Amino acid sequence: QLQLQESGPGLVKPSETLSLTCTVSGGSISSSNYHWGWIRQPPGKGLEWIGTIYYSGNTYYNPSLKSRVTIFVDTSKNQFSLKLSSVTAADTAVYYCARYSSGYLDYWGQGTLVTVSS
Amino acid sequence: QSALTQPASVSGSPGQSITISCTGTSSDVGGYNSVSWYQQHPGKAPKLMIYDVSKRPSGVSNRFSGSKSGNTASLTISGFQAEDEADYYCSSYTSSITYVFGTGTKVTVL
Numbered sequence: 001q002l003q004l005q006e007s008g009p010g011l012v013k014p015s016e017t018l019s020l021t022c023t024v025s026g027g028s029i030s031s032s033n034y035h036w037g038w039i040r041q042p043p044g045k046g047l048e049w050i051g052t053i054y055y056s057g058n059t060y061y062n063p064s065l066k067s068r069v070t071i072f073v074d075t076s077k078n079q080f081s082l083k084l085s086s087v088t089a090a091d092t093a094v095y096y097c098a099r100y101s102s103g104y105l106d107y108w109g110q111g112t113l114v115t116v117s118s
Numbered sequence: 119q120s121a122l123t124q125p126a127s128v129s130g131s132p133g134q135s136i137t138i139s140c141t142g143t144s145s146d147v148g149g150y151n152s153v154s155w156y157q158q159h160p161g162k163a164p165k166l167m168i169y170d171v172s173k174r175p176s177g178v179s180n181r182f183s184g185s186k187s188g189n190t191a192s193l194t195i196s197g198f199q200a201e202d203e204a205d206y207y208c209s210s211y212t213s214s215i216t217y218v219f220g221t222g223t224k225v226t227v228l
Contacts, residue, residue, distance in 0.1 A: 049218060
């Protein structure tokens with residue numbers, strides 16, 4: 001059974017860079033059948049798509065976050081990661097990593113709350 | 119990109135059928151069959167309920183069904199049950215090779 005687990009600091013200071021890692025177990029992150037994504041959800045609000053990385057290494061980001069976001073893969077560790085720079089309080093959210101099977105998200109991590117505060 | 123439009127809330131009585139709409143544009147919902155629906159209970163990760171407009175993953179009740187007409191997709195819950203009370207989100211692939219979620223719908227029992 002595929003499992004995804006987010007990890008990283010739960011508290012980030014304003015203007016700093018948020019860094020999260022998603023560890024995939026029970027399957028290979030290198031499979032060409034899937035791609036991998038990050039989604040976030042501010043407290044009490046809806047889901048927001050952050051971006052996706054494909055098997056080819058190509059990345060696609062939400063236009064509203066594109067200037068601040070980087071997603072990359074470490075195949076040797078079966079992990080993929082998110083970096084979001086210059087964070088503000090508006091970036092406080094539960095961050096989810098997930099697997100895309102074709103155009104839908106079939107496996108999700110449990111989510112991790114990241115709070116931006118000094 | 120703009121979020122897909124969903125009603126903020128929908129209520130239903132047990133046994134009733136309820137439908138949630140998800141309206142986008144020809145650049146997302148109307149242009150692709152990559153529309154999916156997710157159920158989210160409080161404090162939990164979203165769960166895939168429908169993919170490719172109308173397909174149901176293994177293990178999802180056949181009370182859940184999906185459809186699409188033009189730029190609007192719909193999720194129908196037949197025989198509504200108390201356990202179906204949750205937030206529901208649609209999502210679509212877009213012409214920009216990105217994805218977009220709907221605004222979300224809170225489904226409650228009357």
